[in-house]
């Protein structure tokens with residue numbers, strides 16, 4: 001894919017003579033163009049840069065464009081630094097399919113939103129062992145929070161946090177990357193305290209299925225998704241909201 005994109009031409013000045021203001025401005029404009037080219041080349045490796053490259057060209061000054069580019073969406077681990085590698089990964093598990101990633105963290109551990117968004121749904125009052133059909137997910141994840149993140153890379157994205165012991169948000173609350181949405185727990189069908197973390201594409205339905213290319217809808221591997229955003233969940237510290 002990257003081979004189809006022409007390499008931006010080099011515009012680095014070689015003269016030691018101080019350039020007049022007008023020339024410096026021209027060079028700065030060229031540098032912005034080069035940065036956009038790098039964003040395209042990075043593709044899926046740097047979604048934030050790719051997102052900037054997709055944004056409509058701003059009509060303002062170069063300085064204004066730079067300010068817009070620095071106001072990128074940030075991403076966060078949902079669990080504290082040192083929580084450890086996932087205890088159960090996304091994918092086939094026994095006779096079913098695990099629609100998220102589990103991180104083994106103690107009850108009461110703060111759970112944080114992975115990027116900016118708005119709380120869409122909250123499920124509370126669920127207790128340990130509650131596997132009722134009305135529990136947050138069909139696979140019984142107890143107290144849970146669904147956050148709507150809006151459009152990311154052309155898709156509507158949502159995240160889900162389950163088995164919580166406490167929920168610290170309500171529907172309509174705005175959250176930032178790193179905002180605490182609740183405390184880890186053991187509610188629902190769970191054999192020990194942990195976070196169940198899910199990411200949904202083009203669907204706010206947490207009872208959905210794994211993502212399929214036919215519909216471009218469903219759950220994706222949330223740990224891998226965060227990794228593509230530059231976050232190693234379970235290892236990296238959550239960002240400050």
Ligand SMILES: [Zn+2]
Nearest residue numbers: 100101102196
């Ligand atoms: Zn899980």
